[in-house]
Amino acid sequence: MSLSEDQEMIDRNESCTAGQMPMSYFTCLAYILKEWTGVEHIEDYLSYAVYLLWVFFPLIIVFLLPGVILLFIYISIIFVHIYKRKNELKEAYSNDFWDGAKQMLATLWDGHARIWHGYELHGIENIPEGPGLIVFYHGATPVDYIYFMAKLLILQKRTCHVVADHFVFKLPGFKLLLDVLGVMHGPKEECVNTLKKGQLLAISPGGVREALFSDETYVIMWGNRKGFAQVAIDAKVPVIPMFTQNVREGIRTLGGIKIFRSLYEHLRLPVVPMYGGFPVKLRTFIGEPIPYEPNVTAEELTAKLKRLPTLERRDARLLHKTLKRILYYSEKIIKVNNKNFKKVKR
Structure with a gap:
């Protein structure tokens, strides 16, 4: 040229x-x-690229929205590090060093809960003033538990400790935030000691497996787990059931694909893709506590929890049907447009 x-x-x-x-x-x-x-004819290629972007944009958003939760978590991590750096000199003279940070984080998460999910907490009066073991269903992410923890801190100025999977403690930057919020990996002795100190402790018996591979039927993956029941018996505390309506509809996983199940069983890491972040209504229900009985066994206590009635999930089923309809009509539109594009290309 x-x-x-x-x-x-x-x-x-x-x-x-x-x-x-x-x-x-x-x-x-x-x-x-x-x-x-x-x-x-490069304009034809550009037009088709724009068309594909328009078609797949909702799908892209659906897989990106769960990242908002991760973003909020890292905002929380950055905040606690700044808070610690700013207040280092006060640490030696204060027993409630992290109270201010906890209140700020609770306000942040409670705001997100109310704006995005219209979050409601029902049955908080069922939580005893003393220690208690809260047993809850694990959604694809523990966002409902985070909302509950924030609301509890705001309303009752109480912290609820929680047991988390070991991989959480290996995530970069998480350690300080987990320490501040009272997140622990166990073992059983530490859980019992926490309860004996008069604290609340939350455990999800299904754990990560339930988070990744449960579905819209909300089946709790009990397996043969009875350790949580033994913790309550050893600490002589009541067991408090908790469930969040629609939590599985907010964020979902591709856990139904066998290869992801095999990868998890081999690696023990949450390698299952998530999608959603839908602004569904979330309501957390706290049931009446099952009181401590000296002669009850871990098997009997677990059986009592399994017999608890399933909470109504009408809203979840309605959303599930709506999403199915959207996907059905989206597929129809894509097929029609593909046919038209082939005709134009010819």
């Missing part, structure tokens, strides 16, 4: 971007790319 041709192309591009030619931005972009690449 000669110098005069280069100058002519630059002049055309400058006139296009300067608005001297009556072109839309899309037409201008197509014109510039055509000059640079020499590809004929």
Whole structure:
């Protein structure tokens, strides 16, 4: 290409971007790319790319929205590090060093809960003033527990400790936040000691497996787990059932695909993709506590919990049907548009 041709192309591009030619931005972009690449009918390829982006944009958003929860968690981590750095001199003279940080984090998460999910907490009066073991269903993420913890801190100025899977403690940057919020991995002796100190402790018997592979039927994956019941018996505390309505509809997983189940069983890491982040209504219900009985066994206590009635999930079923309809009609539209595109291409 000669110098005069280069100058002519630059002049055309400058006139296009300067608005001297009556072109839309899309037409201008197509014109510039055509000059640079020499590809004929490049505007058709761009049109199809824009069309694909428009079609798959909802799907992309659905897989990106769960990242908002992770973003909020890292905002919390950054905050506690700043808080610690700013208040280091007060630490040696204060027994409630982290109280201010906890209140700020509770306000942050409670705001997200109310705005995005219209979060409600029912049955908080069922939580005893003393120690107690809260047993809850584990959604795809523990976001409902975070909301509960925030609401409990705001309303009753109490912290509820919780048992988490070992992989959580290996996540970069999480250690300080987990310490501040009273998250522990166990073992059983530490759980019992926490309860004997008069604290609340929360455990999800299904754990990560339930989070990844449960579905809209909300089946609790009890397995042969009885350790949580033994903790309550050894600490001589009541067991308090807790369930959040629609938690499985807010964020869901692709746990039904066998390869992800095999990967989890092999790696013991949450490698299952998540999608959703839908602004569904979340209601956490706290049931009446099952009081401590000296002669009850761990098996009997577990059986009592299994017999508790399932909470109504009408809203969840309605959303599930709505999403099915949306996916059905989206597939129909994509098929029709693909046929039309093939005709145009011919």
